[in-house]
Amino acid sequence: xxxxxxxxxxxxxxxxxxxxxxxxxxxxxxxxxxxxxxxxxxxxxxxxxxxxxxxxxxxxxxxxxxxxxxxxxxxxxxxxxxxxxxxxxxxxxxxxxxxxxxxxxxxxxxxxxxxxxxxxxxxxxxxxxxxxxxxxxxxxxxxxxxxxxxxxxxxxxxxxxxxxxxxxxxxxxxxxxxxxxxxxxxxxxxxxxxxxxxxxxxxxxxxxxxxxxxxxxxxxxxxxxxxxxxxxxxxxxxxxxxxxxxxxxxxxxxxxxxxxxxxxxxxxxxxxxxxxxxxxxxxxxxxxxxxxxxxxxxxxxxxxxxxxxxxxxxxxxxxxxxxxxxxxxxxxxxxxxxxxxxxxxxxxxxxxxxxxxxxxxxxxxxxxxxxxxxxxxxxxxxxxxxxxxxxxxxxxxxxx
Numbered sequence: 118x119x120x121x122x123x124x125x126x127x128x129x130x131x132x133x134x135x136x137x138x139x140x141x142x143x144x145x146x147x148x149x150x151x152x153x154x155x156x157x158x159x160x161x162x163x164x165x166x167x168x169x170x171x172x173x174x175x176x177x178x179x180x181x182x183x184x185x186x187x188x189x190x191x192x193x194x195x196x197x198x199x200x201x202x203x204x205x206x207x208x209x210x211x212x213x214x215x216x217x218x219x220x221x222x223x224x225x226x227x228x229x230x231x232x233x234x235x236x237x238x239x240x241x242x243x244x245x246x247x248x249x250x251x252x253x254x255x256x257x258x259x260x261x262x263x264x265x266x267x268x269x270x271x272x273x274x275x276x277x278x279x280x281x282x283x284x285x286x287x288x289x290x291x292x293x294x295x296x297x298x299x300x301x302x303x304x305x306x307x308x309x310x311x312x313x314x315x316x317x318x319x320x321x322x323x324x325x326x327x328x329x330x331x332x333x334x335x336x337x338x339x340x341x342x343x344x345x346x347x348x349x350x351x352x353x354x355x356x357x358x359x360x361x362x363x364x365x366x367x368x369x370x371x372x373x374x375x376x377x378x379x380x381x382x383x384x385x386x387x388x389x390x391x392x393x394x395x396x397x398x399x400x401x402x403x404x405x406x407x408x409x410x411x412x413x414x415x416x417x418x419x420x421x422x423x424x425x426x427x428x429x430x431x432x433x434x435x436x437x438x439x440x441x442x443x444x445x446x447x448x449x450x451x452x453x454x455x456x457x458x459x460x461x462x463x464x465x466x467x468x469x470x471x472x473x474x475x476x477x478x479x480x481x482x483x484x485x486x487x488x489x490x491x492x493x494x495x496x497x498x499x500x501x502x503x504x505x506x507x508x509x510x511x512x513x514x515x516x517x
Contacts, residue, residue, distance in 0.1 A: 119158045119294055122516040124151045125283040127268040128275035128332035129360075129468040129477055129508075132437050133341075133398040135376045135444055137326055140343045141395035144402055145328050146356075146508045147336040152266040152279040153516075154287045159259040167259040171240060175266050178233045180222060184257050190214050191245045198249045208319065211242045232270060236280070238320050243284050247313055253292045262287065272362065273369070273469025277321040278329030281314035286513045289313070301515060310334050310513060336512030338409075340402050348402070350409040356509055357480045359493065361465070362502040363450040365473025372470035376444045387444065394440050401433045427481055431464040434479060438466035446471035453499060454478075461492055480505075 126147035133143025161167060167184035190196070191214070201207050215237055240262070248255050264283065268276040286302065289310060293299040302310065311334040318325040328341045338356075340348040380387040404426050411423060438455055441447055451467045454476045458465035465478045480489065493503040 118160065119291065120156065121290060121294075122153060122155050123283055123286045123290060123513065124153045124516055125279045125286065125333045125513040126151050126275075126336055126510060127266075127279050128329055129273075129358075129475070130328070131338075131468070131477075131508075132401045132433065133394055134441060134467070134469060134471065135373070135446060136391045136394035136398070137328060137341060137344075138373060138376075139391055141391055142398040142402070143328060143341045144338065144398055144405065145332045145341060146338040147332050147510050147512060148268075148274060148360075149507045149510045150267040150274065150504075152264065152268060152276070152283045154283045155261075155263045156287050156291055157261045157263075159261055161259055167257050170259075170261040171237070172261070172263045173233075173236055173265075175264075175270065176230070176232045176236060178236055180237065182218065182221060184259060186218060186221070187214075187241070187244075188255065188257055190217070191241075192248075192255060202249075207242060207246060208238075211238055211245065214241060235277075235320055239281055239317050240284060242320065243281070243313060243317050244288050246316070247285065247288045247292060250309075250313075251289065251292050253295060255292075260291075269362065271366070273474035274360075275329045275333055278314060278318060278325075278333045281317040281321075282310060282330055282333040282513050285310045285313040285317065286515075290515060300517075302513065307334055307512070332512075334512050336510055338405060338509050350405060350509070355482050355507075356408075357482070357484075357505065357507050359478040359480060359489070359496075360504045360506060361454050361476045361478065361496055362504075363448060363454065363473050363476065364500065364502065365448055365450050367448075367470060367472035367474055369470040372446050372472045375472070376446055379445055390440055390443050394437065397433055397437055397440070401430060404429050404433070423482070427479070430479060434464035434466050435459070438464075441467060441471060448473050450501075451476050454496065454501060457495055457499070461495070463492075 127150045128145050128147055131144045131146055133141060137143035169182045169184055169187060171178065171180045201210055266276060266279065268274045268279055270276045289306060290299060311330050314330040314334065315325060315327055318330060327344055331341065331346045332339055335349065338350040339346050408423065408426050447467060448471065455465040458478050463478050465476050467476050469475060489505060496503050
């Protein structure tokens with residue numbers, strides 16, 4: 118009986134939000150907050166049919182489906198996967214499937230919320246997509262998938278990408294185990310996971326940039342340009358941040374449209390702002406690269422250099438927030454967070470789409486825990502939720 122766990126990190130964008138939509142440079146990094154998937158094949162009981170058992174407690178989704186219903190729909194002789202793939206209709210097929218089994222879904226408590234519908238679509242899309250792409254015939258079986266996350270859903274921390282990456286990794290690992298031993302993802306398999314997750318992300322976001330699934334797959338700190346991953350830093354584990362939740366709900370799509378509308382109204386003003394964000398992100402990348410190169414060195418001169426590099430990053434963080442405010446994608450609550458940080462000689466900026474969601478504050482490596490506690494209390498008194506975490510950790514992985 119196969120049983121395993123996989124996990125994928127969340128992400129934040131350090132520099133370059135909104136500008137990245139127009140092909141400019143952005144820098145993103147993995148968060149040490151993860152989505153965890155536990156997969157278990159179930160023993161067949163004489164009394165019970167084979168089932169697909171889904172448990173996503175964070176969105177209160179609990180669902181059992183007879184395996185034969187799934188198999189008969191997607192793996193029958195009339196299901197022409199190649200034609201469906203060429204016509205880009207798999208998303209539609211999965212949606213039609215969910216509509217066809219609506220009467221099997223337990224809605225005794227309430228109507229299904231949007232997050233539950235999207236999660237089911239992502240689940241079945243990835244299962245069908247990966248099975249066909251990997252040329253594996255899914256035989257009738259019974260299995261249980263339990264998914265939980267340390268990421269707040271819909272807050273700009275890459276929860277949907279982490280969800281898609283962890284599920285894609287789960288199904289790929291399971292299907293590869295049916296071919297033989299498989300204990301870790303190699304580079305080619307990671308590339309596949311990232312591709313599968315990107316295509317799945319169209320369910321959550323109509324035109325995903327690719328930055329979220331890249332970070333959640335590969336981890337570390339990445340440079341993203343022209344909608345492609347162009348560089349990666351491997352050694353950045355000493356970076357710590359405070360994540361501050363503004364507790365303002367916002368829509369990524371609406372925020373992107375807001376910035377686009379402003380650009381259409383005032384192209385001669387907004388285009389230079391986007392160019393400035395690009396230049397700022399390029400500068401930040403060079404600083405982070407130098408910090409990465411110095412990560413294992415501990416001489417006094419290196420410590421001094423690290424302090425100067427940290428200060429330079431602080432300046433760029435502050436400037437980036439100002440440029441995002443000029444794009445009209447900040448929020449009064451986010452500005453309060455930035456003001457509190459600045460009054461304590463730190464820099465803060467929004468991360469993600471803005472208009473609410475999260476801001477982050479980069480912390481010096483030698484900061485004392487008492488200072489963090491005192492600073493956190495200032496923010497909590499103003500009604501914000503504060504979490505300390507580290508950056509640049511591992512990407513998707515099989516937990517052993």
